[in-house]
Amino acid sequence: MASHEHGNDHAHDHDHEHHVENFWTKYIFSMDHKMIGKQFLITGMFMGVVGVFMSMLFRLQLAWPDEKFAILQTFLGKWAPEGQMDPNMYLALVTIHGTIMVFFVLTAGLSGTFSNLLIPLQIGARDMASGFLNMLSYWFFAASSVIMLVSLFVETGPASGGWTVYPPLSALPQAMPGSGTGMTLWLVSMTLFIAGSLLGSLNYIVTIINLRTKGMAMTRLPLTIWAFLVTAILGVLSFPVLLSAALLLMFDRLLGTSFYLSDIMVAGELLHNEGGSPVLYEHLFWFLGHPEVYIILLPALGITSEVIATNSRKPIFGYRAMIGSILAIAFLSFIVWGHHMFITGMNPFLGSVFTFTTLLIAIPSAVKAFNYITTLWKGNIQFTPAMLFSIGLVSTFVAGGLTGIILGDSALDINVHDTYFVVAHFHIVMGLSAIFGMFAGVYHWFPKMYRRMMHKGLGYVHFWITFISAYGVFFPMHFTGLAGLPRRYYSNAEFPIFDEIQDINVIITMFAILGGLAQLIFFFNFFYSMWRGPKAPQNPWRSNTLEWTTPVEHMHGNWPGEIPEVYRWPYDYSKPGHEEDFVPQSTPLKDGEVGH
Amino acid sequence: MTGLLMVIVLALAVFAAAQIMRIYELSAKVSQVREYEVTDKDNSNQGRMMLVFGIGLVVAFFWMVATWGEIMLPKPSSMHGVEIDRLWDISMGMIIFMFVVVQLVTFYFAFKYRGRKDGKATFYEHNDRLEFIWTIVPAIVLAVLIIYGLTTWSNVMNPENEEEPMVVELYAQQFKWTARYSGDDNTLGFANVRLIGGANIVGVDTLHVNSADDFLATEIHLPVGRPVLFKFRAQDVIHSAYMPHFRAQMNCVPGMETHFQFTPTITTAEIRQDADVQGKVARINAIRQAKGLELYEYDYLLLCNKICGSAHYNMQMNIVVETQAEYDAWAKEQKTIAETL
Numbered sequence: 051m052a053s054h055e056h057g058n059d060h061a062h063d064h065d066h067e068h069h070v071e072n073f074w075t076k077y078i079f080s081m082d083h084k085m086i087g088k089q090f091l092i093t094g095m096f097m098g099v100v101g102v103f104m105s106m107l108f109r110l111q112l113a114w115p116d117e118k119f120a121i122l123q124t125f126l127g128k129w130a131p132e133g134q135m136d137p138n139m140y141l142a143l144v145t146i147h148g149t150i151m152v153f154f155v156l157t158a159g160l161s162g163t164f165s166n167l168l169i170p171l172q173i174g175a176r177d178m179a180s181g182f183l184n185m186l187s188y189w190f191f192a193a194s195s196v197i198m199l200v201s202l203f204v205e206t207g208p209a210s211g212g213w214t215v216y217p218p219l220s221a222l223p224q225a226m227p228g229s230g231t232g233m234t235l236w237l238v239s240m241t242l243f244i245a246g247s248l249l250g251s252l253n254y255i256v257t258i259i260n261l262r263t264k265g266m267a268m269t270r271l272p273l274t275i276w277a278f279l280v281t282a283i284l285g286v287l288s289f290p291v292l293l294s295a296a297l298l299l300m301f302d303r304l305l306g307t308s309f310y311l312s313d314i315m316v317a318g319e320l321l322h323n324e325g326g327s328p329v330l331y332e333h334l335f336w337f338l339g340h341p342e343v344y345i346i347l348l349p350a351l352g353i354t355s356e357v358i359a360t361n362s363r364k365p366i367f368g369y370r371a372m373i374g375s376i377l378a379i380a381f382l383s384f385i386v387w388g389h390h391m392f393i394t395g396m397n398p399f400l401g402s403v404f405t406f407t408t409l410l411i412a413i414p415s416a417v418k419a420f421n422y423i424t425t426l427w428k429g430n431i432q433f434t435p436a437m438l439f440s441i442g443l444v445s446t447f448v449a450g451g452l453t454g455i456i457l458g459d460s461a462l463d464i465n466v467h468d469t470y471f472v473v474a475h476f477h478i479v480m481g482l483s484a485i486f487g488m489f490a491g492v493y494h495w496f497p498k499m500y501r502r503m504m505h506k507g508l509g510y511v512h513f514w515i516t517f518i519s520a521y522g523v524f525f526p527m528h529f530t531g532l533a534g535l536p537r538r539y540y541s542n543a544e545f546p547i548f549d550e551i552q553d554i555n556v557i558i559t560m561f562a563i564l565g566g567l568a569q570l571i572f573f574f575n576f577f578y579s580m581w582r583g584p585k586a587p588q589n590p591w592r593s594n595t596l597e598w599t600t601p602v603e604h605m606h607g608n609w610p611g612e613i614p615e616v617y618r619w620p621y622d623y624s625k626p627g628h629e630e631d632f633v634p635q636s637t638p639l640k641d642g643e644v645g646h
Numbered sequence: 647m648t649g650l651l652m653v654i655v656l657a658l659a660v661f662a663a664a665q666i667m668r669i670y671e672l673s674a675k676v677s678q679v680r681e682y683e684v685t686d687k688d689n690s691n692q693g694r695m696m697l698v699f700g701i702g703l704v705v706a707f708f709w710m711v712a713t714w715g716e717i718m719l720p721k722p723s724s725m726h727g728v729e730i731d732r733l734w735d736i737s738m739g740m741i742i743f744m745f746v747v748v749q750l751v752t753f754y755f756a757f758k759y760r761g762r763k764d765g766k767a768t769f770y771e772h773n774d775r776l777e778f779i780w781t782i783v784p785a786i787v788l789a790v791l792i793i794y795g796l797t798t799w800s801n802v803m804n805p806e807n808e809e810e811p812m813v814v815e816l817y818a819q820q821f822k823w824t825a826r827y828s829g830d831d832n833t834l835g836f837a838n839v840r841l842i843g844g845a846n847i848v849g850v851d852t853l854h855v856n857s858a859d860d861f862l863a864t865e866i867h868l869p870v871g872r873p874v875l876f877k878f879r880a881q882d883v884i885h886s887a888y889m890p891h892f893r894a895q896m897n898c899v900p901g902m903e904t905h906f907q908f909t910p911t912i913t914t915a916e917i918r919q920d921a922d923v924q925g926k927v928a929r930i931n932a933i934r935q936a937k938g939l940e941l942y943e944y945d946y947l948l949l950c951n952k953i954c955g956s957a958h959y960n961m962q963m964n965i966v967v968e969t970q971a972e973y974d975a976w977a978k979e980q981k982t983i984a985e986t987l
Contacts, residue, residue, distance in 0.1 A: 079676065137956040218900055219883040219954060226955045259783065302904070312901025314898040315839040315849075316820075316882040328694045328884055328899055362759070363767040371777050393886070394897045395878075395904030398803035402796050403929065409788050409795070417777065419748065424776070426755040428768040432684045433692035433760065441696065443757050446705075448748045452741040455791065462734055462799040465719075465893045468886060503682035510688075521703065529714040534890035536951040539959035546942035549930045550717050576666060584680065612717045624767040646771055 079189075081181030084604055086188050087167030088499055091492070093188075094159020095576075097195055099569075101150035106566045108143045111135045111557035113552075117543040129207065137540040141210040142228050144538055146202065148213030149236070153243055154198065155348040156484045158191045161285075164349055164491050165254050165278040167499060171291075171597035172272050172615060174263025176607040179256040184247045190246025194239040199241070201235035209236035212538060214339070217310040217331050221302045223351045225315040234303065237296050244293045251282035251289075258282075263596070265616035272595050272620040272634065273366060276373050277352025281345050287384070288341040295334035302326070336387035343480050344383045348376060350445075350487020351418065355442040356620075357490050358422055359375045360593045361437035361633045362429030365621035368421045369646065375414035375421075382411045390459040393467050401460040408458035412451070419448050430624070430631070434591065435509025436494035442517050443486040450479025468538075471531025477607055489516075489572070496579065497586030501602050503581060508575040512568060519565030526554045546570045592632045594620045598635055674859040686762050693760030700753025704746050716929075718920045719890055723946065723967065725909040726802045727893035733798045737791060811873035811907055816868070816948070817848045818878065818885035818898040821957035823948060824848055825866050829859030830983060838879055839900075846987055848879075858984040861977075866948065868910050869973035875907040886952035889965065891917075897952055910967045917967075918944050 080086060107126070110119055118133035166184065170177050178184045201208045210228025211220040215236065223230040258279045262271075280355070301307040302323075310331045311323035359366040366372060387394065388404035388486035422444045433436065451476040456462050466472060489512075496504045501630075530551045535542060542548035542555075589598040601609050614636035623635040627643065639645060676680055722731050815826040815834050826848055828834045835857020841849040847858075850857050868874055878887055878900035887906075888895045896906040919925055923944050932943050950961035968976070 064663050097885060137959065141953065141956070141958075207960055216884055216952075222883070225883050234673055313839045314900050315842055320840060320842070325901075327901060362824070365769065365771045367770065368772045368777050371772070371781075384668055393895050395899055395902060398799065401803070402799060405795055405799065406792055409792050412780060412788055413784050417781055421777075423748070423752050424770075426752070426759060428770065429755075429759045430761040430765040431689065431756060438692065439909050441752065444752055445749060447744060447748040450751070452745055455741055455788075456734070456737055459733070459737065459791065459795040459799075461730055461795050461802055462737065464802070464895050465730065466891060467895055468888075503680075504686070504689070506682050510692065511759070515697070517724070521706075525707070525713070526710065529710060529717060532718040533761050534888075535947075536888065536949060538953045540956075544960040545947070545962065546930055546939075547926075547933065547944075547947065549933045549942075550926070552715075552933075554714065564862045574663070582667070582671065584674070584682065590682065621771070624769050626769055 056195050063088075064551070079185060081177075081185045082604075082606055083166045083170050083178045083181070083184060084499070086184050087163050087165075089188050090158055090162035090166060090191070091499070093192060093195055094155050094163060095573075097150050097154040098159065099573075100199070101155055101309045102566050102569065104143045104150075106563055107135075108140055108147070108621070109559040109562045111540070112139055113556045115480075120139070135364060138207060138210055138227050141212070141226070141538065142208045142232070143436070144210050145210050145215075146198070147229070149209070150198065152213060152342065152346065153240070154195055156313040156481070157247065157342070158243070160484060160488045160491075161278065161281055161345065161349045162188070162191065162250060163488075164274070164353060164495070165250070165282070167495060168274055168597060169254055169257050169278055170261070171498070171600060171608060172275050172595050173258060173261060173266055174255060174596050174616065175261035176609070176613070178253050179261060183253050187250035187253065188245045190242050190249065192348040194242035194246065197235055197239035197242065201232045201239065204235065206230035206232055208232040212336055214332075215299070216335075217299055217328050218303060218314055218316070221299060221310060222314070222316050222321075223303075224386055232350070234300075237300050237303075240296055241293060244289045244296075247285055247289055249569055251285040254278055254282040255286065258478050263616055265612045266635075269370075270616055270619045272352075273355035273369070273372055273376075274349075274352040275444075276376055277348045277355070281348045282374050284341045284345050284348075284380055284383065286368075288338040289336055289392075292338035295331055295338075298334075299331065307609040309582075329391070329396065332391050332394055333387070336390045337384075339390065341380075341383045343476075344379055346484045347482055350443060350490075351376075353487045353491040353494070354422065354443050357434075357436045357440040357494050358425050358444075359621050359623060360494075360591050360632075361427050361432040361434055361440075361612075363432065363623045364429045365423070365426055365619075365623055367424040367427075367644070368417070369619065369621060371417055372421055375417045379411060379493045379609075382407060386411060389458050389460070389463070392463045398460075405458060405460045409455065411458075412455055415447075415451050419444060419451070432591075434493065435504070435506060435513055436490040436591075438510070438513040439486045439490035440516075441492065442513065443483045443490065446478050446482040446486060446520070449525075450475055450477075450483065454479060466531055468536055469531040470527040470535050470537055473537050474524045474527035474531060478520075482520050482524065489513075492576070494591065495597075496576075497590050497602075498597055498600075499578045500583070501586050501604070501641065502579050502583035503583075503586050503590065504579040505575050508571055512571045512575065515568035516565055519561040519568065521587040522561030523558050523565060526558055530554055532616075585620075589634075592630070594622060594632050594634045596635055599634065617645075621646070665927070670806070684761070689760040689762065693757040693761075694751055696753045700750055700756075703753075716922070716925065720881035720890070720926065721921060722893050722918070723910055723917060723933045724892040724894065725911055725914040726805065726942065727908070728911075729798055729801060730893045733794060736794070740787065740791075757837045768987075775864055802921075805909075806874065807873045808908075809873060811875035812869070813875050814868075815848075815877045815879060816866075816898065817881065818887065818889050818950065818954075819881035820883065821950070821961040822948075823961065823963040825863040825963070826850070827861050827863060827977065827980070829861060831856055832901075834877065835860050835983070837861055837879070842881075850983055850987070852983060852987050858982060860888075860983045861980040862986075863980060864963070866963060867875070867973055867976050868965065868967050870910055870913045870967050872970070873907060873909045875905060878904045878906070883954050884952050885950050885954050885961070888949045888951035889946070890949070891946045891965075895951060913967045913969060914944075914946060914965075915968070 122130035259510040298309040308323035308326040311326045314321045386408045389408040624631045813828040819822040832854040835854040836851040880899040885898040946965035948963040
C-alpha cells in the first residue's frame with residue numbers, strides 16, 4: 051500500500067529541535083497543524099457566538115413582533131429604532147446567521163479544526179504535506195471572517211437576500227439596502243473563504259494519500275480520516291463552482307454584465323440587461339450547495355463513528371459498509387442539487403430525475419444510522435460528554451433525515467417548499483447533527499488539543515439543556531410549516547390565518563434563548579479547563595488510534611522518536627484474547643491472531 | 647444606573663464562580679478524584695436519562711400532533727391536491743413509523759447497554775446478512791415511494807384535461823401581485839417590462855392582437871371545476887406564487903415565464919362551511935377579539951414565498967373560487983385593456 055517511511059527522517063527532526071519559536075511563529079503564523087486546528091476552532095467558536103446571537107435577536111422579533119426591546123436598539127442601533135426591528139435588518143440577520151453558521155462555523159470551524167488536528171496525528175505523519183499552505187488556508191479564512199463581520203457595520207447594512215443570495219435581488223442595490231456595499235463585501239468574503247477552503251482541502255487530500263505511516267493501509271484508516279478525505283474531495287470539486295457563481299454575480303453587479311439579469315424594472319428604473327437567467331445562478335449555487343451539506347455533515351459523522359466505537363468499547367459495526375456509504379453519499383451528493391429547484395420553473399422532467407437521485411441517498415444514510423445503532427448494541431457504553439453528543443447526533447440525523455424523504459419528493463415539495471417545514475428539516479439534519487458532532491469532537495479531543503481535561507459534570511449539563519432545547523426549537527417548526535407559514539417572514543401578523551401559530555413561535559423562541567444561554571456553560575468549561583483543568587493522561591478514553599500515542603505535551607513532528615508502525619485497524623475494542631478492552635493500532639498482531 | 651448594576655452583578659457572578667471552582671479544585675486534589683473519569687454511577691444516571699429522553703421525545707411528538715394538528719392546512723381545494731395529500735399521508739405514515747421505532751431503539755440501547763466497570767462489550771464487527779437486509783429493505787421501500795412520487799409529479803405537472811384550461815397571468819413585483827386575465831380569446835397578449843408606462847403597469851403590448859380583451863384584476867377569481875393555467879412573470883426579483891390551499895407553488899422569475907396548472911374544486915363559500923375551517927376561524931377570531939383586532943373571514947390566499955425585499959412578509963392577494971355564473975358576472979364587470987389603455 052502507499053505508505054511513507056518517516057522513521058529515518060532525521061533532517062526533519064533536527065530542523066525543528068533548533069528552531070526558536072517566538073509568539074508570532076507559535077501562535078499567529080504557525081505552520082504546525084495542531085496550532086492551526088486550534089486557530090480554526092477558536093475562530094469558528096467566535097463566529098458561532100455571533101451567528102447564534104443573531105438567531106436569538108430575530109427569534110425575539112418572531113415571537114413578539116409588536117413588542118419593543120431595548121436590547122435590540124442596543125445592538126442594532128438605527129436598525130431598531132425604539133427597540134422595534136426594521137424589516138431589512140430582520141432579513142440581514144437571517145442572511146448572515148445562515149452564512150456564518152453554514153460556512154464559517156460548520157465548514158471551517160468543524161472540518162478545519164478536526165481535519166487539521168487529526169489527519170497527521172491519526173495517519174501517523176509529522177505534519178501536513180504543506181505547512182505553509184495550511185497556514186495560508188487559515189489566514190484566508192480569518193480574513194474572510196473579518197470582512198464578513200465588517201460588512202455588518204456598513205451604512206446600508208449587510209447582505210440581506212438570504213444565505214443563498216439569489217440574483218436579481220442580490221444583484222440590484224435598488225432592490226433592497228442590503229444589496230449595496232454589504233453584498234459586495236459578502237462576495238469578497240466568500241471568495242477569500244473559498245480560496246482558503248480549497249488550499250486546506252488540497253492539503254488534506256495530499257496528506258492522507260501520501261503521508262500515511264507504515265502499515266496504515268486505506269482499510270486501516272479511522273473513519274474520521276475517511277470522512278475528512280471524502281469531505282475534502284467534495285470541497286475541491288464543488289467550491290470552485292460557487293466561486294464562479296460569485297464572480298459572475300460580481301460582474302453583474304459591478305461591470306454591467308447580464309449573466310443572471312434580463313428584462314428587469316426595479317424601483318421604477320428600466321435596466322438594460324437582457325438574456326441572462328437567475329436560474330443559471332441557482333444551478334451553480336446548488337451544485338456547491340448540496341455537496342456543501344455533506345461537507346458539513348460527513349466530518350461530524352466521522353467524529354461520531356470514532357466516539358461511538360471508543361465509548362461503546364466495541365468495533366464500529368460494518369466498517370466497510372460505513373466507508374461504502376460515505377462514498378455513495380458523496381457520489382450522489384453531486385447529482386441531487388436540483389431538488390432545491392423543483393419549483394423554479396425547471397423542466398418537470400429534470401424534477402423527476404432529481405427526485406429519483408435524491409431519494410436514493412436515503413439508502414446509504416439508513417445504513418449509517420443502523421450501523422451506529424448496532425454499534426451500541428451489546429456495548430459497554432461509557433457516557434462521556436462526547437458520547438452523549440454522538441448519540442444525540444444519531445437521533446437528530448434520523449429525525450431530520452426522514453423528513454428529507456418528503457422534501458426530496460418533488461410532488462410533495464410543491465406545498466412545503468420554502469416553508470418552516472424546510473427550516474425544521476435542515477436545521478435538524480444538518481445544523482444540529484453537525485454541531486453535535488463538533489461538540490463531540492471538542493469534548494473528545496480537548497485533552498489532545500489543550501493537554502488538560504474538560505469538566506464532565508458541566509459537559510453533562512451542557513448536553514442535556516442543549517439537546518432538549520434543540521428539539522424544542524426545531525420540532526415545532528414542522529407544524530408551523532404545515533400550517534403554510536413561509537420562511538423569511540419578518541412578521542406573520544399581516545396574515546390572520548397565522549394568528550393561531552403565534553403561541554408556537556413563542557415556545558420556539560423560549561427554547562432558542564435557553565439553548566443559546568446553555569452555550570455559556572460550554573464556553574466557561576472550555577476556557578476554564580484550558581488553563582485550570584486537570585492534566586490529561588496519555589490516553590484518557592483508552593482509545594486505539596495513533597493520536598493517543600503522541601506525548602501529551604505538544605511538539606513539532608508529533609512523535610519524539612520514530613513514527614509508530616500500524617499493525618491493525620483502529621477498532622479492536624473488547625477483542626477476545628486480549629486482556630484490555632482496547633488494542634492500539636500500533637500493537638502487533640499476536641501469533642495466530644487474525645486482523646479484521 | 648441599571649448598566650452599572652448589571653456590571654456589578656456580573657462581576658460578582660464571575661467572582662462567585664471562580665471561588666466555587668477553586669473549592670472544587672482543592673477538594674478534587676485532596677480526595678484524588680479524577681472528575682473526568684466516567685463512573686458506574688454516571689453511566690447508570692446518563693443511561694436512565696437517555697431512556698427517559700427517548701420516551702419523552704416520542705410522547706412529545708404525539709402530544710404535538712394531537713395539540714397542533716388542527717393548525718395545519720385544511721383539506722386541499724384542488725383536484726391534484728387530493729393526490730398530493732394521499733402521497734403525503736403514505737410517506738408521512740412511513741417516516742413517523744421509522745422515527746418512533748428508530749428513536750426508541752437508539753435510546754433504549756443507550757440505556758440497556760450502559761457501561762459497568764466489570765462489564766464487557768461483545769466484539770461484533772459486521773454481519774453481511776444483516777447489512778444486506780437493511781440496505782435492501784430501504785431500497786425496496788424507497789423504490790415504491792419513488793415510483794408513486796414520480797407518477798404523482800407527472801400527473802400534477804402534465805395534467806390531462808377534458809376542457810381547455812383558462813389562462814391567467816400572475817404578475818409579481820415588489821411587493822404586490824397583479825392578475826391578468828386572457829379574456830374571451832383565452833390567449834394573453836404579448837407583454838414585456840420594457841412596455842411599462844403610465845397605467846400600463848404590467849407592460850402589455852396594446853397593439854398585439856390578443857391583448858385587447860385582456861383585463862387586470864387585484865383579486866383572483868376562479869370558476870370552480872374549470873382547469874386554470876397560471877402563467878407567471880416577475881418584474882424585478884424572483885418571487886414565488888404560493889397557493890397553499892390548492893397545494894400549488896411556482897417561482898416567478900424575471901426574464902422568463904413559468905406556469906402551473908390546477909383545477910379548483912371547492913368554492914370559497916363551500917370551504918367556509920367546512921367543519922375544520924369553521925373551527926380554525928373560531929379559534930383565530932377568539933385570539934383577534936382578545937387583541938381587539940377586526941374579525942377574520944376565511945379566504946384562499948396567494949402568498950409570496952421567495953425572499954423579495956423588505957415587505958416580502960406582506961405580499962398577498964385573495965383568491966375567490968365561485969360558481970361559473972358568479973365568475974361570469976364578475977368578469978363582465980372588469981374593464982379590458984382596450985377600454986383602459
